[in-house]
Amino acid sequence: MNSKLDEEFERVCRDKGLRLTGPRRVILNVLTKATDHPDAIEVHRRASLIDPGIAIATVYRTVRLLEDSGILESHAFGDGRTRYEPADREHHDHLINIETGDVIEFRSDEIERLQEEIARAHGFEIVSHRFEIFVKPLKTGKRKKESRSKR
Amino acid sequence: MNSKLDEEFERVCRDKGLRLTGPRRVILNVLTKATDHPDAIEVHRRASLIDPGIAIATVYRTVRLLEDSGILESHAFGDGRTRYEPADREHHDHLINIETGDVIEFRSDEIERLQEEIARAHGFEIVSHRFEIFVKPLKTGKRKKESRSKR
DNA sequence: TTAATTGCAAACAATTTGCCTGTTA
DNA sequence: TAACAGGCAAATTGTTTGCAATTAA
Numbered sequence: 551m552n553s554k555l556d557e558e559f560e561r562v563c564r565d566k567g568l569r570l571t572g573p574r575r576v577i578l579n580v581l582t583k584a585t586d587h588p589d590a591i592e593v594h595r596r597a598s599l600i601d602p603g604i605a606i607a608t609v610y611r612t613v614r615l616l617e618d619s620g621i622l623e624s625h626a627f628g629d630g631r632t633r634y635e636p637a638d639r640e641h642h643d644h645l646i647n648i649e650t651g652d653v654i655e656f657r658s659d660e661i662e663r664l665q666e667e668i669a670r671a672h673g674f675e676i677v678s679h680r681f682e683i684f685v686k687p688l689k690t691g692k693r694k695k696e697s698r699s700k701r
Numbered sequence: 702m703n704s705k706l707d708e709e710f711e712r713v714c715r716d717k718g719l720r721l722t723g724p725r726r727v728i729l730n731v732l733t734k735a736t737d738h739p740d741a742i743e744v745h746r747r748a749s750l751i752d753p754g755i756a757i758a759t760v761y762r763t764v765r766l767l768e769d770s771g772i773l774e775s776h777a778f779g780d781g782r783t784r785y786e787p788a789d790r791e792h793h794d795h796l797i798n799i800e801t802g803d804v805i806e807f808r809s810d811e812i813e814r815l816q817e818e819i820a821r822a823h824g825f826e827i828v829s830h831r832f833e834i835f836v837k838p839l840k841t842g843k844r845k846k847e848s849r850s851k852r
Numbered sequence: 853t854t855a856a857t858t859g860c861a862a863a864c865a866a867t868t869t870g871c872c873t874g875t876t877a
Numbered sequence: 878t879a880a881c882a883g884g885c886a887a888a889t890t891g892t893t894t895g896c897a898a899t900t901a902a
Contacts, residue, residue, distance in 0.1 A: 569901050605859045624777040648828055649898060656819055664812050665834055669796065674836035677799055679831045683816055683826035693865055720876050720881060756884045761867060
């Protein structure tokens, strides 16, 4: 499953003369099937369940490789650890409910457009961005039913 | 100058039974007159020019204190170091030039409004947010003249 | 075969902490 | 002077790197 990323990785490896090794397959697999934003230690923990011999150093080397290849996206949520997610999903931003810690993904084309405009006005093009809104429930009124994901 | 923050800090100290010491004054001063986003090491460097005896550990303890008191805001721009800026300025977001590390502040009322709308649509009110756009210079076209601040 | 890759441990960089002395209220 | 702070160095944490052994192509 998620063969799109696997194929992508194979292509990248061929292009760069890199080897498609066991550890790399395992780590890529862990990441493509993650629905959250695991950090390196968590990736290592999950990879170790599949192949206990994988070293944390290999995880770091591999995520860097995957990120450089555009297969992975990394996020610094501000707690000191770098978190990763597959880059093949549609871009989204995050609403974080500070009372529960829940993360709600959202997307606003208008905001996407505006930031594009702002960057261009300053003579830049956007490489990436991060938009996190920390919220709490409105005291009045009802919250829209929402599927939310943990970090 | 910037007595607003100094007063604020004095008030906080009184309220919490904390002492207004030499090192704390120096570090607060360095931060209130900073127009950029220095990290702890840079704050320490600047503080050392005023009082060479200040230890980096004191910088870390003091910025944490200041942040907990709402006098300072911290940002994790993604290069592993935490950066600080006084919390008394008008809210703004950041464009980060990934090639040079320069940080450009911007403000978009429209984005402010949109995020308000998004939060409300989900049944939340905004507590705070963080919006960082990582950019690189446009290959073509000229960049708008811009006063930019080093990180 | 052989250059890329890995595991391991040591190295690093940013930040935190323990401890004992110095200082502020 | 008594509790709070600071200096210093050691400890932690997350991440990177050197190197000899291993492995994919």
